[in-house]
Amino acid sequence: xxxxxxxxxxxxxxxxxxxxxxxxxxxxxxxxxxxxxxxxxxxxxxxxxxxxxxxxxxxxxxxxxxxxxxxxxxxxxxxxxxxxxxxxxxxxxxxxxxxxxxxxxxxxxxxxxxxxxxxxxxxxxxxxxxxxxxxxxxxxxxxxxxxxxxxxxxxxxxxxxxxxxxxxxxxxxxxxxxxxxxxxxxxxxxxxxxxxxxxxxxxxxxxxxxxxxxxxxxxxxxxxxxxxxxxxxxxxxxxxxxxxxxxxxxxxxxxx
Amino acid sequence: xxxxxxxxxxxxxxxxxxxxxxxxxxxxxxxxxxxxxxxxxxxxxxxxxxxxxxxxxxxxxxxxxxxxxxxxxxxxxxxxxxxxxxxxxxxxxxxxxxxxxxxxxxxxxxxxxxxxxxxxxxxxxxxxxxxxxxxxxxxxxxxxxxxxxxxxxxxxxxxxxxxxxxxxxxxxxxxxxxxxxxxxxxxxxxxxxxxxxxxxxxxxxxxxxxxxxxxxxxxxxxxxxxxxxxxxxxxxxxxxxxxxxxxxxxxxxxxxxxxxxxxx
Numbered sequence: 001x002x003x004x005x006x007x008x009x010x011x012x013x014x015x016x017x018x019x020x021x022x023x024x025x026x027x028x029x030x031x032x033x034x035x036x037x038x039x040x041x042x043x044x045x046x047x048x049x050x051x052x053x054x055x056x057x058x059x060x061x062x063x064x065x066x067x068x069x070x071x072x073x074x075x076x077x078x079x080x081x082x083x084x085x086x087x088x089x090x091x092x093x094x095x096x097x098x099x100x101x102x103x104x105x106x107x108x109x110x111x112x113x114x115x116x117x118x119x120x121x122x123x124x125x126x127x128x129x130x131x132x133x134x135x136x137x138x139x140x141x142x143x144x145x146x147x148x149x150x151x152x153x154x155x156x157x158x159x160x161x162x163x164x165x166x167x168x169x170x171x172x173x174x175x176x177x178x179x180x181x182x183x184x185x186x187x188x189x190x191x192x193x194x195x196x197x198x199x200x201x202x203x204x205x206x207x208x209x210x211x212x213x214x215x216x217x218x219x220x221x222x223x224x225x226x227x228x229x230x231x232x233x234x235x236x237x238x239x240x241x242x243x244x245x246x247x248x249x250x251x252x253x254x255x256x
Numbered sequence: 257x258x259x260x261x262x263x264x265x266x267x268x269x270x271x272x273x274x275x276x277x278x279x280x281x282x283x284x285x286x287x288x289x290x291x292x293x294x295x296x297x298x299x300x301x302x303x304x305x306x307x308x309x310x311x312x313x314x315x316x317x318x319x320x321x322x323x324x325x326x327x328x329x330x331x332x333x334x335x336x337x338x339x340x341x342x343x344x345x346x347x348x349x350x351x352x353x354x355x356x357x358x359x360x361x362x363x364x365x366x367x368x369x370x371x372x373x374x375x376x377x378x379x380x381x382x383x384x385x386x387x388x389x390x391x392x393x394x395x396x397x398x399x400x401x402x403x404x405x406x407x408x409x410x411x412x413x414x415x416x417x418x419x420x421x422x423x424x425x426x427x428x429x430x431x432x433x434x435x436x437x438x439x440x441x442x443x444x445x446x447x448x449x450x451x452x453x454x455x456x457x458x459x460x461x462x463x464x465x466x467x468x469x470x471x472x473x474x475x476x477x478x479x480x481x482x483x484x485x486x487x488x489x490x491x492x493x494x495x496x497x498x499x500x501x502x503x504x505x506x507x508x509x510x511x512x513x514x515x516x517x518x519x520x
Contacts, residue, residue: 017361110501231378
């Protein structure tokens with residue numbers, strides 16, 4: 001098997017990546033056991049694996065997961081409704097779009113998460129602070145992608161609609177919106193990613209809510225294996241979420 | 257020649273102010289008036305929505321104290337170190353992944369999926385590893401900026417025109433010459449974009465870590481203002497922070513010649 005054939009195959013890179021991960025974990029286990037790494041700083045990977053069961057059963061992870069999911073879902077619904085509506089408004093009112101599109105783009109790259117102490121004052125230490133932080137972080141990509149999707153509708157589709165004498169709302173519902181839907185979903189997906197990052201992050205920072213708070217709790221109790229297990233769990237949840245949304249995005253994408 | 261004799265209408269005088277600017281001014285003025293009305297109405301607690309005058313006063317006071325600049329220096333040095341560590345390691349990893357299809361297929365999915373996870377959850381681990389001082393904040397910033405820089409560099413490496421690589425090889429360029437004369441100049445655009453993204457997330461990572469556990473830096477000042485319920489100061493700090501973050505982002509783009517690249 002040549003080097004190019006190995007690189008092209010599916011199994012070899014997969015095995016290499018997974019094998020490296022396993023070897024790295026085993027190396028850490030050995031280094032801790034021989035005392036090269038301080039076990040009071042880095043717990044044994046075997047202890048972390050065992051802690052998974054404890055974290056799931058004793059820390060009520062189901063309820064925490066439900067809380068984080070509900071916060072992210074509420075913020076997700078809000079960014080979709082508000083973001084798509086604002087995107088449609090900017091598409092319809094060109095002057096407003098020209099005046100504010102760069103502001104929305106700047107807001108997307110601004111460190112809005114640092115406003116969390118302000119939201120704490122306004123909404124108190126409650127789920128609404130977390131939801132609103134997720135909302136603020138996830139809104140700009142939805143607005144920008146909605147405008148992009150609607151503006152990118154092929155002229156021929158609009159002309160077909162006009163030749164069929166569709167009214168303005170009919171043209172929007174039957175032509176513009178369906179044509180823009182894949183691009184809008186890209187924005188919603190990006191928005192949901194930002195929302196989830198902020199929801200878990202703010203939960204951790206204000207020590208309130210679901211999975212983010214769990215990590216903070218375990219760290220404050222100096223439960224190292226539990227902390228590492230909870231971090232791995234949050235990473236796993238995030239990865240599952242990204243894979244799922246990516247799959248939906250691919251499903252929605254039109255065939256070229 | 258037919259054009260020579262044609263009479264044309266005199267060009268309409270340019271409006272004193274273009275409509276887009278007018279709308280922008282209108283929106284800003286509307287927001288400021290609305291804010292002031294809310295502050296004066298008593299509908300919300302006055303301290304939560306302080307008057308613009310109070311915020312302006314706090315901003316002037318903040319910018320005239322040496323304490324603020326010292327803390328800004330602390331945060332800037334943490335972010336700078338984080339960007340250096342995360343950026344250099346990100347570029348090295350990106351070059352390795354971009355240069356080998358096998359390595360890319362084996363390891364890039366891990367980076368791709370770990371990239372968008374909330375990095376702040378690693379903060380307890382960073383405290384264990386690097387202590388409660390600036391080390392853990394630098395580590396948070398470095399972790400945050402590593403992923404976008406590594407992924408941008410890898411993607412940039414793959415986008416290099418194959419002709420450029422063949423030209424370099426036909427001149428018998430060695431590995432160092434290939435890297436400095438072919439790869440890095442050809443990857444300038446994606447790399448600068450990666451550094452811009454990296455800078456943004458490094459600032460966020462470092463400042464969030466400072467708000468969580470620190471006794472210095474801008475993040476600490478923000479959380480201190482929250483603890484003391486000094487809302488005008490907090491608003492002033494957030495304004496300065498947003499201006500600094502957006503300014504730093506624009507500066508990286510300008511220093512990297514992003515505008516020139518886009519125009520070409």
